[in-house]
Amino acid sequence: MGDSELIQSEIQALTKRKLLKKTCEFYGYGVGTYNGQPVHVENFYKDNRRVAQHIRYPDKEFGWIGDSKGVGFWGEHLFPKGGRILVVTEGAIDAMSIAQCTDLKIPVVSIPSGSKTALPCFKRRLEYVNSFQKVILAFDNDEPGQEALHQVAQILPVGKAYTINMGDFKDANEMLVAGEGVRLTKAIYEPNEYRPDGIISGGDLWDALNEETAPGLSIPFPILNSKLQGLRPGQLIIVTAGSGIGKTTLTREIGYHFLMHHKETVGVIALEENKRKTAKFWVGLHLSKPLHVNINAATPTERKEAFDAVLNNGRFWIYDHWGSTAINNLLSKIRYMVVSLGVRWVILDHISIVVSDSEDGDESERKIIDRLMTRLRTLINETGVGFLAIVHLKRPPGDESYNTGKEVSLSDLRGSGSLEQLSDIVISLERDQQGENKNLALLRLLKDRDIGDTGVADSVIYNQFTGRMKAYAGQIPGAFKKGKGKTKGGQAKQENFTNEDF
Secondary structure (H helix, E strand, C coil): CCHHHCCCEECCCEHHHCECHHHHHHHCCEEEEECCEEEEEEEEEECCEEEEEEEECCCCCEEEEECCCCCCCECHHHCCCCEEEEEEECCHHHHHHHHHHCCCCCCEEECCCCHHHHHHHHHHCHHHHHCEEEEEEECCCCHHHHHHHHHHHCCCCCCCEEECCCCCCCCHHHHHHCCCHHHHHHHHHCCEECCCCCCCCHHHHHHHHHCCCCCCECCCCHHHHHHHCCECCCCEEEEECCCCCCHHHHHHHHHHHHHHCCCCCEEEEECCCCHHHHHHHHHHHHHCCCCCCCHHHCCHHHHHHHHHHHCCCCCEEECCCCCCCCHHHHHHHHHHHHHHHCCCEEEEECHHHHHHCCCCCCCCHHHHHHHHHHHHHHHHHHHCCEEEEEECECCCCCCCCCCECCCCCHHHECCCCHHHHHCCEEEEEECECCCCCCCEEEEEEEEECCCCCCEEEEEEEEECCCCEEEECCCECCCCHHHHCCCCHHHECCCCCCCCCCC
């Protein structure tokens, strides 16, 4: 199709778009008729010869006439190579809007036909684009437009791509129509150097520097609480111990304290127990009666009052897992708890059972834990949720046993180094299940990323008649851990906690 076969168009002002006739005349943007329908006409050139037309119908559908294969930017024929600035938009209307606001003094072009044509067009015309010192990408302020912007910016030399701030407006013409031409002009003359997502200038961190750190929430173990200065949302806290030592009980006590004392919203994922047992444990905490052993340890009236206080307050949620603990499914449920239900603290009991149920049978336990911990860490950073996770220990060598009070170290965590690396806090319990003081346990702080105060942290005692674990007031017996189990000064300071506080 030759030039004579392309349709003729008339130049006129586009009043609804607030585009003047002289602007449309400069670009040769006209209005004509094609197949009996009124259309807007954009002319494309190769070697200064008109070869194609991009037409716009009243219903905002588009089409081509002529040879559109391999066309460059619309308006490119008006601006020779080289110069200080080239502005590229997503459409002709936006290009003319910017050009009009800048009095037609700077080169403004558009990609041929929507965001999907941006990258191919830039690749074809890369030499032309790179001949300019700055390339301002004024694409639409929506998801397709911004995705195209990122794709294009990554093929340009570092420091060449710039963007503009359109605020809440979708595109340049929307700003012009809204009477924001001055603001649009300023944005063009004061563009922002493009930086990939996640790359932030140090100068942009002033507000972040001056944000106050969220205060830690107290926990019912005074010496450990003093060392940690409380626990904060956004932290990943690991609790570990040998089998049956009390890690679940300790974690449950902390969760109960957050729920009742701090009025936090708590989500519980207890993968080794069903919902009936979970309900009995948590209501039993409130009553200081082991309802999981004997439901009749409390009267129906006592149980109902405790139920309303603990479980029926709108701030307690559990994941009724029905045996399904696949990683993707579990993370999806955690995200729902946090984003949709407002959960601020999640308790996961325990990580090892998630790994054992993984469908990735060909992967090692270490690789699965690495993947789980990385995704969990990302979720925590994204949402700011506080996370308490229970982790098992490796089987110790020889005849040593964590069930007789063996000291725990970070390297004893079972499965992967990511447990140690990606966590903020790691707490262990040590107790001799067969010893004279079998209900007395030592809390050891193995890691504290923020403060770094590690070592023996507190001592706790479990009361099997109440089902409660509390801070121990007395001196730890020398027979336990051969004297290594003493807290600072050999004495664990204990405050008097009521059920409500504790």
